[in-house]
Structure formats: C-alpha cells, structure tokens
Amino acid sequence: MALLLGCIGDDHTGSSDLANTLVKNGLRTVQVIGVPSENTPVPDAEAIVIALKSRTTPAAEAMAESVAALKWLKQAGARQFFFKYCSTFDSTDDGNIGPVTEALMAELGADITIACPAFPTTGRTIYNGHLFVFGDLLSDSSMRNHPLTPMTDANLVRVLQRQTKLPVGLVAAADVMQGSARIKAALNAATEEGTRIAIVDAISDDQLYDIGTACAGLELITGGSGIACGLPENFRRAGLVANDASAAAHIPDTPGHEAVIAGSCSSATLAQLAHAERSCPVLRINPVSVMSGADVAAEALAWAEAHLGNTRPIFAASADPDQVATAQQQFGRMEIGEALEHTLAKIAQGLVEKGVRRLVVAGGETSGAVVQALDITTLRIGPEIDPGVPWCETLNDPKLALALKSGNFGAEDFFTKSFEMLTKGRT
Numbered sequence: 001m002a003l004l005l006g007c008i009g010d011d012h013t014g015s016s017d018l019a020n021t022l023v024k025n026g027l028r029t030v031q032v033i034g035v036p037s038e039n040t041p042v043p044d045a046e047a048i049v050i051a052l053k054s055r056t057t058p059a060a061e062a063m064a065e066s067v068a069a070l071k072w073l074k075q076a077g078a079r080q081f082f083f084k085y086c087s088t089f090d091s092t093d094d095g096n097i098g099p100v101t102e103a104l105m106a107e108l109g110a111d112i113t114i115a116c117p118a119f120p121t122t123g124r125t126i127y128n129g130h131l132f133v134f135g136d137l138l139s140d141s142s143m144r145n146h147p148l149t150p151m152t153d154a155n156l157v158r159v160l161q162r163q164t165k166l167p168v169g170l171v172a173a174a175d176v177m178q179g180s181a182r183i184k185a186a187l188n189a190a191t192e193e194g195t196r197i198a199i200v201d202a203i204s205d206d207q208l209y210d211i212g213t214a215c216a217g218l219e220l221i222t223g224g225s226g227i228a229c230g231l232p233e234n235f236r237r238a239g240l241v242a243n244d245a246s247a248a249a250h251i252p253d254t255p256g257h258e259a260v261i262a263g264s265c266s267s268a269t270l271a272q273l274a275h276a277e278r279s280c281p282v283l284r285i286n287p288v289s290v291m292s293g294a295d296v297a298a299e300a301l302a303w304a305e306a307h308l309g310n311t312r313p314i315f316a317a318s319a320d321p322d323q324v325a326t327a328q329q330q331f332g333r334m335e336i337g338e339a340l341e342h343t344l345a346k347i348a349q350g351l352v353e354k355g356v357r358r359l360v361v362a363g364g365e366t367s368g369a370v371v372q373a374l375d376i377t378t379l380r381i382g383p384e385i386d387p388g389v390p391w392c393e394t395l396n397d398p399k400l401a402l403a404l405k406s407g408n409f410g411a412e413d414f415f416t417k418s419f420e421m422l423t424k425g426r427t
C-alpha cells in the first residue's frame with residue numbers, strides 16, 4: 001500500500017481526531033506518537049498522522065519539530081501534506097500556526113496553502129474570514145477565556161497575519177458556495193495576487209468536500225480535521241486508494257484479557273462507570289491512599305487476579321466534583337492529578353504483563369500517561385466506537401487493542417459496547 005497523505009498534528013487528541021476522520025473517509029491510517037527516528041520503519045498505511053505536542057511550545061521548537069516530521073513523511077513517500085490544528089484556531093499572537101505553516105511551505109516549496117479550521121457538523125463555521133463556534137463569534141465563545149490560548153479576535157485573516165510575514169488572504173463564501181471549480185479559480189487568482197495563505201470560508205460540510213476537491217493539487221493543506229474529509233476522495237478519483245471506504249477501519253485482532261482504566265472525572269465518564277458497574281467489578285482508587293505512599297498499584301493488580309479472564313475489571317480514580325475538590329484542596333490540583341495518573345499508568349503496565357490485550361482508557365491526560373508507560377509509538381486506527389473515539393491496534397509488541405477516550409466522549413454503554421465490537425469482529 002502506498003503512502004498518500006502525510007499529516008502533522010499539533011496535539012495528541014487532535015491527531016487522533018484527524019486519524020479517525022481519515023479512516024471514516026476511507027484511508028488506512030496509522031498514528032505515530034512524536035517524530036519518528038530516521039530508521040523507524042514506515043508503517044504500511046495510506047495516511048500517517050504524526051502526533052506532536054507543539055501547540056503551545058515556543059515557535060522555534062514547534063517549527064523544528066514540524067519540519068523534522070515533514071522530512072520523515074516526505075522520505076516515507078507521502079504525496080500531499082496536512083498540518084492539523086484545533087478547529088478553534090488555538091494560538092496566541094506569538095503562536096505557532098503561522099510560523100509552522102511558513103516553515104512547512106518553505107520546506108515543500110509551496111506557492112500557496114489554505115488555512116481552514118471549519119467543521120460545520122461540530123459547530124465550527126467560517127464566514128467572511130470570521131470563525132464562529134456554534135453560532136457565536138470565536139471571540140464571544142468560551143475560547144476567549146482559554147487558560148493557554150485565549151481567542152479574542154474572530155477574524156482569522158487578522159489573527160494569522162499577526163503570526164506570519166507571508167501575505168494572508170481570503171477565499172470567501174461567495175466563491176465557496178459555487179463549488180470546487182470556482183474555489184480552485186479563486187485560489188489561483190489569490191496566488192497571482194501574492195496571497196500565500198488563504199483562509200477559506202465554509203458553512204456546511206458539503207463545502208468542506210468541495211474545498212477538498214479544489215485542493216487536490218496543493219502540496220500542503222492546513223486546518224482542522226473537518227477539511228481532511230474531502231482529501232481521500234482526490235486519491236480515490238486518481239485510482240490510488242486500493243480499497244473501498246469501509247475496508248479502511250481494521251478491527252483489532254488481539255485475543256486476551258479485557259480491562260478498563262478511568263482517570264476522567266467528567267460527567268460522561270461517571271455515567272459510563274455507573275452503567276458498567278452493574279455488570280463488571282469496579283476497584284475505586286483512593287486518592288488518600290495514593291498520597292500516603294501505599295503501593296496502590298500493587299494492591300490493585302493483586303485484586304485483578306481474581307477477575308482477569310472471567311470478567312472485565314475496571315480501575316477508577318474518577319470521582320464526583322465534590323470529592324475531586326476535597327482531594328485537590330488537601331493535596332494540590334497538579335500533585336493529586338499526576339499521582340493518580342502515575343498510579344493508573346502503573347496498573348496498565350501490570351495488566352499488560354498479566355495478559356490484558358484489550359484496554360479502554362478514559363481521560364485525555366490519563367491516556368497520555370498510559371500510552372507513555374506502555375511505550376506505545378504507533379497505532380493503527382480502527383473502527384469508530386462512538387463519535388470521535390476509534391479502536392486502535394498498537395503496532396508495538398505485545399499487540400493491544402486500545403481505545404483512548406477523551407473524558408466527555410462516548411455513550412453511557414461505552415465500556416461494554418466497545419468490547420462487544422471486538423468480539424463481533426472476530427466472529
């Protein structure tokens with residue numbers, strides 16, 4: 001299978017979101033954590049997403065890492081490149097979207113690229129260059145109070161122009177509404193006028209597909225995961241995608257014990273735990289014991305012995321907001337968070353040693369800690385369990401089926417439904 005699309009994501013969960021979108025649109029996709037070393041073998045995939053953590057790092061660092069990722073993808077044979085950032089354009093005036101785009105364009109010798117974070121289905125629309133979040137201007141949305149990247153200007157042409165010396169222009173709704181040929185003509189006209197990065201309006205998902213079609217010839221595309229929806233079709237039209245869309249989502253085939261680890265305290269995860277508790281044993285991880293220095297992970301793994309193989313044990317630090325507030329007051333927010341993440345990650349390691357091969361992890365930070373502890377570097381993206389959460393298969397040894405669920409994602413029966421999908425996949 002030939003590599004077609006090489007992607008660079010500026011954070012982990014955003015990269016998974018992109019990988020999931022590409023699979024849903026028919027490309028076999030592998031996610032790689034961090035810049036691979038020169039001699040890392042190229043995974044067999046039509047799209048590779050390299051997940052960086054470059055959203056809020058100093059610009060020079062983000063540029064260097066992104067260019068290193070691009071060079072690796074180029075060498076791996078990718079034909080087109082995609083720089084993925086958040087659909088709310090998370091960045092400061094010293095931020096990284098402009099500088100990284102500039103560095104990638106220079107490396108590719110690209111005349112023009114687009115910047116399109118729109119994803120109408122998820123409430124992100126762009127009209128006359130202004131980004132709206134569920135109908136509110138970005139600058140009126142909760143993003144204006146974001147702790148790291150407060151967004152106080154909704155005009156993306158202005159925002160991006162403050163980050164780059166390359167001229168920023170606009171392909172506006174009046175052109176976008178008229179379809180892919182008109183969008184392409186508008187991009188050509190913009191190039192002639194000297195625009196190097198064009199913000200592109202989009203107020204419906206159909207328009208994302210038209211923009212995707214118009215971008216078939218661009219070396220580099222930048223945006224949110226929405227704009228990636230239309231790209232696989234270009235490769236399919238050119239006869240480069242071997243399989244039909246439904247074949248891309250490979251179901252992990254990893255027989256072995258099952259378990260769930262939950263570090264998220266979001267309302268969706270709490271409801272999922274309550275639902276799963278009716279049929280599975282749940283071990284609650286007590287923050288006070290963890291902070292007292294007791295070997296909570298060893299105790300948890302001893303408890304697991306009786307359950308592994310017969311049923312699906314669940315290990316949960318998760319607690320309701322009052323309990324979390326009490327623990328945070330007692331021990332400090334960061335201290336307790338990190339200590340619990342560390343304990344859960346140690347439990348994950350022990351579980352894999354005991355033969356667990358199918359693991360669901362709830363919580364973004366918790367997932368990061370587990371992935372790191374298990375030394376996972378490559379994940380083949382499988383079928384979607386609930387919107388935004390796919391099963392993945394690790395390409396490292398031992399092979400694991402892994403579902404990394406951002407806290408608020410997933411329906412109430414997530415902890416049972418997800419495993420049933422794997423069992424059905426094997427019959």
Ligand code: ADP
Binds near residue numbers: 266
């Ligand atoms: P989400 O995706 O819901 O934000 P995360 O895993 O990213 O979940 O973040 C949850 C954080 O809360 C983690 O740092 C975790 O260790 C911490 N945490 C989990 N349980 C508790 C608890 N009982 N008290 C305090 N902090 C907790």
